[in-house]
Amino acid sequence: MNAPDTTALPAALSADPTRGEFTVRVARVLRHTAEVSGYRLERCDGQALPAAEAGAHIDLYLPGGLARSYSLCGEPALSAEGYEIAVKREDAGRGGSRAVHEHLREGRLLRIGRPRCLFPLAPQAPHHRLLGGGIGVTPLVAMAHALHARGAAFDLHVFVRSAEHLPLRAALEAAPWRGCVTVHRDDAPATRTDPAALVAQAPAGAHLYYCGPEGFMAALREASRDWPAERVHFEHFGAPPAAATPGTGAGFELILARRQQRLHVPAGKSIAMVLHGAGIPVDTVCEQGICASCITPYLDGTPDHQDSCLTDEERATHVAVCCARALTPTLTLDI
Numbered sequence: 001m002n003a004p005d006t007t008a009l010p011a012a013l014s015a016d017p018t019r020g021e022f023t024v025r026v027a028r029v030l031r032h033t034a035e036v037s038g039y040r041l042e043r044c045d046g047q048a049l050p051a052a053e054a055g056a057h058i059d060l061y062l063p064g065g066l067a068r069s070y071s072l073c074g075e076p077a078l079s080a081e082g083y084e085i086a087v088k089r090e091d092a093g094r095g096g097s098r099a100v101h102e103h104l105r106e107g108r109l110l111r112i113g114r115p116r117c118l119f120p121l122a123p124q125a126p127h128h129r130l131l132g133g134g135i136g137v138t139p140l141v142a143m144a145h146a147l148h149a150r151g152a153a154f155d156l157h158v159f160v161r162s163a164e165h166l167p168l169r170a171a172l173e174a175a176p177w178r179g180c181v182t183v184h185r186d187d188a189p190a191t192r193t194d195p196a197a198l199v200a201q202a203p204a205g206a207h208l209y210y211c212g213p214e215g216f217m218a219a220l221r222e223a224s225r226d227w228p229a230e231r232v233h234f235e236h237f238g239a240p241p242a243a244a245t246p247g248t249g250a251g252f253e254l255i256l257a258r259r260q261q262r263l264h265v266p267a268g269k270s271i272a273m274v275l276h277g278a279g280i281p282v283d284t285v286c287e288q289g290i291c292a293s294c295i296t297p298y299l300d301g302t303p304d305h306q307d308s309c310l311t312d313e314e315r316a317t318h319v320a321v322c323c324a325r326a327l328t329p330t331l332t333l334d335i
């Protein structure tokens with residue numbers, strides 16, 4: 001079959017390769033649950049996609065100017081052939097998941113970004129314990145594939161309301177590592193477990209990985225408080241409540257060192273909004289401090305970091321401009 005001609009795509013679908021973007025075709029849509037659908041994305045030009053490591057996510061550029069990040073859940077070793085994502089429809093959300101469910105049909109074209117991984121597996125560990133709450137299981141499924149392929153010891157615990165709410169159920173039941181999976185269902189008391197107990201009972205030296213809704217994240221953050229930071233890995237798929245709403249807080253002055261420009265960031269506007277308003281390009285996918293698309297180096301001043309994607313080390317030099325404020329009267333960016 002010939003690859004579709006993508007040279008005359010509308011701007012919204014036309015990928016900019018200099019920004020690491022691709023135009024892909026929705027090759028398959030799967031209904032996982034009443035709320036969760038899965039999508040397989042393949043490149044239109046017959047070329048291989050960039051390989052994605054376990055825990056990676058991609059940015060989807062959706063109709064209406066929306067951009068959202070979704071974790072890949074397929075086998076990382078096969079990612080060059082196609083990317084798999086699973087998206088839960090959140091009608092009360094900000095519109096991204098609704099746009100995915102309404103727009104992505106088999107055969108449709110879509111612009112996406114190159115995979116980025118903020119939630120990588122540790123290269124070595126005596127055991128990897130993966131804990132997923134609801135749709136938060138998606139990156140952990142990719143991790144389970146990768147751990148199985150490398151022969152590493154792991155287990156995957158999934159917490160859901162009922163069997164009908166189990167995302168990726170077919171994949172979990174068919175995987176060669178299905179014996180490592182335990183599903184904990186709210187509607188089946190015999191299966192219920194406190195996720196914190198699984199942290200306390202983890203094998204010596206284990207690494208912990210978790211992703212899920214905020215209550216789940218908070219419980220596991222507390223349960224692993226005394227663990228060495230290098231053995232605890234997590235990813236938010238929504239902004240934690242501690243994160244400030246972008247644009248709240250007092251105003252401050254923004255200095256753009258390379259451009260030799262000074263801009264005022266008022267209360268009620270984020271740095272990214274001010275940059276956009278001045279015609280200065282900055283990628284903003286999640287606008288919640290999660291995806292790292294807006295990370296920008298800074299040179300002077302003290303940012304009030306509000307993101308959940310940068311490490312402490314990275315925060316010494318970089319800032320998420322979609323949500324950070326400044327603790328000093330000025331903040332100097334290296335742009």
Ligand code: FES
Pocket residue numbers: 283284285286287288289290291292293294295307309320321322323
């Ligand atoms: S836009 Fe996602 S972290 Fe800023």
